[in-house]
Amino acid sequence: MTLTFAVSVLLGAFGVATMWMATGHSRLQRKVAPVVGLIAQLVWGWYAWLLGPAAGGLWVLVALYAAVYVRGIWVQWRAPA
Numbered sequence: 190m191t192l193t194f195a196v197s198v199l200l201g202a203f204g205v206a207t208m209w210m211a212t213g214h215s216r217l218q219r220k221v222a223p224v225v226g227l228i229a230q231l232v233w234g235w236y237a238w239l240l241g242p243a244a245g246g247l248w249v250l251v252a253l254y255a256a257v258y259v260r261g262i263w264v265q266w267r268a269p270a
Contacts, residue, residue, distance in 0.1 A: 196236045203229035211261075223261030230255045
């Protein structure tokens with residue numbers, strides 16, 4: 190198994206798991222979904238690091254997605270008003 194394949198499997202697994210949980214019926218799953226998505230950004234960062242200078246735009250996407258997942262954590266985990 191190549192490193193690129195392993196990263197692809199991780200990215201696919203995290204992406205599907207995040208979306209599955211975010212669209213689920215369980216409140217707990219919806220709370221955990223942005224946490225899993227944020228962890229996935231670490232894998233994306235690792236992949237961008239493996240690509241080297243060619244990944245310039247990918248770093249921007251990693252930062253934007255990470256910001257969205259941080260917002261999701263804030264929204265899902267804050268105390269209800």
